[in-house]
Each structure stands twice: as structure tokens, then as C-alpha cells.
Amino acid sequence: xxxxxxxxxxxxxxxxxxxxxxxxxxxxxxxxxxxxxxxxxxxxxxxxxxxxxxxxxxxxxxxxxxxxxxxxxxxxxxxxxxxxxxxxxxxxxxxxxxxxxxxxxxxxxxxxxxxxxxxxxxxxxxxxxxxxxxxxxxxxxxxxxxxxxxxxxxxxxxxxxxxxxxxxxxxxxxxxxxxxxxxxxx
Amino acid sequence: xxxxxxxxxxxxxxxxxxxxxxxxxxxxxxxxxxxxxxxxxxxxxxxxxxxxxxxxxxxxxxxxxxxxxxxxxxxxxxxxxxxxxxxxxxxxxxxxxxxxxxxxxxxxxxxxxxxxxxxxxxxxxxxxxxxxxxxxxxxxxxxxxxxxxxxxxxxxxxxxxxxxxxxxx
Numbered sequence: 001x002x003x004x005x006x007x008x009x010x011x012x013x014x015x016x017x018x019x020x021x022x023x024x025x026x027x028x029x030x031x032x033x034x035x036x037x038x039x040x041x042x043x044x045x046x047x048x049x050x051x052x053x054x055x056x057x058x059x060x061x062x063x064x065x066x067x068x069x070x071x072x073x074x075x076x077x078x079x080x081x082x083x084x085x086x087x088x089x090x091x092x093x094x095x096x097x098x099x100x101x102x103x104x105x106x107x108x109x110x111x112x113x114x115x116x117x118x119x120x121x122x123x124x125x126x127x128x129x130x131x132x133x134x135x136x137x138x139x140x141x142x143x144x145x146x147x148x149x150x151x152x153x154x155x156x157x158x159x160x161x162x163x164x165x166x167x168x169x170x171x172x173x174x175x176x177x178x179x180x181x182x183x184x185x186x
Numbered sequence: 187x188x189x190x191x192x193x194x195x196x197x198x199x200x201x202x203x204x205x206x207x208x209x210x211x212x213x214x215x216x217x218x219x220x221x222x223x224x225x226x227x228x229x230x231x232x233x234x235x236x237x238x239x240x241x242x243x244x245x246x247x248x249x250x251x252x253x254x255x256x257x258x259x260x261x262x263x264x265x266x267x268x269x270x271x272x273x274x275x276x277x278x279x280x281x282x283x284x285x286x287x288x289x290x291x292x293x294x295x296x297x298x299x300x301x302x303x304x305x306x307x308x309x310x311x312x313x314x315x316x317x318x319x320x321x322x323x324x325x326x327x328x329x330x331x332x333x334x335x336x337x338x339x340x341x342x343x344x345x346x347x348x349x350x351x352x353x354x355x
Contacts, residue, residue, distance in 0.1 A: 021341070025340075025341060034333060035339065038339055056292055056296045057292075059295065059302055061273050062199050063270030066240045067270060071270065071271065083274070087271075091243060093237075094243045095243065095247050095259070098233060098234065099247065099248075102230060102251075117349070117352050118348070120325075121348040121351070123314075123326060123347050124325070125310060126326050127327070128329065128340055128344075129310060130311070130326060130330045131329075131330050131333040132303050133300065133307055134334070136296055136299055140296050140300060141293050150297065153298075153301035154304050154308075157305040158308060161305070164302070168302060171294070171297055171298045172295055172297065173294075176290055176291055176294040179290035180290050
């Protein structure tokens with residue numbers, strides 16, 4: 001057992017980090033992003049730049065963002081087994097949590113204190129999301145077309161949320177071909 | 187059973203952007219097909235918010251459990267997560283054969299991500315600005331600045347903010 005623990009220290013530490021984050025982050029995926037970032041960087045399992053690159057890739061795939069992030073980061077740190085442990089860590093707490101909580105939710109949701117606590121958690125989620133946005137913008141390399149694209153995308157989505165995926169695809173492709181073309185020219 | 191698994195596979199495959207986009211999608215599909223009533227939906231949403239983890243996973247687990255018990259819960263959750271798993275494995279295999287300019291590609295994805303995160307922030311937080319909710323706005327910015335300046339684990343901010351909520355909201 002001790003041998004196993006020593007050999008697989010990183011795997012267990014990945015599993016532990018993700019189960020802890022998933023188990024304590026109330027309010028869904030976006031609240032989990034800074035928690036994952038902090039824990040992995042503090043443990044020196046990944047660098048800040050690697051983290052935000054992976055976040056972009058996780059965003060571009062379908063499915064819950066926290067789950068995508070867990071698989072990709074697990075894969076990056078420790079290959080397939082890393083991906084396996086990270087994604088299991090993320091899934092276990094919500095899976096059992098909802099089964100327990102859903103059966104007693106009515107008793108909870110009427111309590112004023114529980115409501116206020118949830119409102120407080122919700123506000124924190126907004127703060128965490130603001131931080132994620134700030135970090136992404138700081139890691140972005142700006143050029144002459146992506147600043148207008150950024151504002152164009154934000155404005156379009158405020159008007160119509162249904163276009164989310166098309167706007168995302170449009171921005172990524174335009175910027176990619178612009179940057180690629182420019183590099184070929186010089 | 188097959189139909190419900192197909193629904194979650196479908197949701198998993200088209201839920202780009204994560205978080206609240208998925209919630210809207212689940213609501214439309216499951217209520218339209220009579221798997222959930224609107225009241226049930228609201229209860230699960232509340233349960234999902236006090237339960238840890240991604241909301242879409244909570245929803246899939248609950249619906250699976252309601253109709254087919256524990257095995258159902260495992261299957262709906264698994265089918266929801268199958269599309270991203272397949273895509274990641276697929277790209278992992280193709281990685282060597284596709285030649286993308288990696289730096290440009292990552293930067294372009296980051297641009298798209300910035301817009302998605304902005305719109306999530308907007309749908310979560312715009313109400314504070316519209317209602318001019320000073321307390322909430324102050325808490326948001328205090329947390330934001332503490333996140334930049336310190337290395338505190340964000341879990342403390344969530345629990346702390348919840349406790350502040352009990353005291354002053």
C-alpha cells in the first residue's frame with residue numbers, strides 16, 4: 001500500500017484536488033475554474049500559462065466546463081490515468097450530492113437563512129467569474145482585429161444568447177486565419 | 187430509457203459554453219418532452235445550486251434516478267459526459283497528424299473564451315448593476331481584488347460570502 005501511494009503520489013494528489021474542489025464549490029462550473037487554477041498552480045502541477053491555454057480548449061468543446069477542464073488537465077499532468085482520476089474526482093461529489101439533497105430540498109429551500117446563504121454564494125460566483133475574465137484577457141495577445149472582434153462578440157451575445165456557438169466559432173476562425181496569414185507574410 | 191439516454195447524449199454534444207447555457211437547454215428539452223414539470227425543474231435547480239459540481243451533471247443524475255433508479259442515474263450522467271470524452275480521445279489521437287499553428291490557434295480560442303466568459307458574467311451579474319445593489323457590487327469587487335492580490339483558495343470566498351449573506355443581506 002505504502003509503495004503504491006509513493007509511486008502514484010501525483011495521481012492521488014490530482015484525484016484529491018479535484019474531489020475537494022468539486023465537493024466544496026457551490027454554484028457550478030465557473031466557480032470551480034479559479035479553485036482548480038489555484039490548487040494546481042500552488043502544487044506546481046501546472047503553470048499559469050498552461051492552465052489558461054487548457055481552459056480555452058475546454059471552452060471550445062461541448063459538455064460541462066469543469067469536467068472538460070478536469071480531463072484535459074489530468075491528461076496533461078499524468079496522461080490517460082491522470083484524466084481518469086481527475087474526471088472521477090469531479091463527478092463523484094455532484095453525483096452523490098444531488099441524490100441526497102434532491103430528496104430533502106423542500107425542507108431546505110423554505111428556510112430564510114439557507115436562501116440568504118445561497119444568495120451570498122451566488123455573489124461570490126460573480127466575483128470569481130470576473131476574475132476568470134480578467135485572467136483570460138491578460139493572457140490574450142492583442143492585435144488590430146481581435147479588439148473589435150471582442151466587442152462585436154460581446155454586443156451580439158447581449159442581444160441574442162442563442163447565437164453563442166456561432167459567434168464563438170466565427171471569432172475563433174477569423175482571428176486564427178488573420179494571425180496565420182500575417183505570420184506567413186513576414 | 188433509450189430516448190432519455192439519447193436526450194442527454196444530445197445535450198452533452200451541443201452544450202457549448204458550459205454553465206447556464208446548458209441549464210436553458212435542459213429546461214427546454216426535458217419540460218417539452220414531459221420528463222419534468224416546471225416546478226420540479228426549479229427544485230432541481232435549487233438543489234443543484236447547493237450541491238457541489240457542474241449543474242448539468244446534477245440534472246442528469248437526478249432525472250436518471252427519478253425514472254430508472256441508481257443504474258439510471260449512472261447511465262444518464264455517463265451519456266451526458268460521453269461527447270467530451272470522445273472528442274478529447276479523438277483529438278489526442280489526431281494530435282500528431284493535424285498541423286495547426288499552435289500559438290495562433292490557442293490565442294484565437296482564448297479570444298472566443300473571453301467572449302463566452304463575459305456573457306456568463308453578464309447573465310450572472312447584470313442584475314446587480316441594474317438594481318444598483320451596492321452590497322453585492324462591493325462584495326464582487328472585494329473578492330476580485332483579493333483573488334488577484336492573494337493566493338487564498340477561492341472556496342473560502344464562496345463560503346465566506348455565503349456567511350456574509352446570512353448576516354447582511
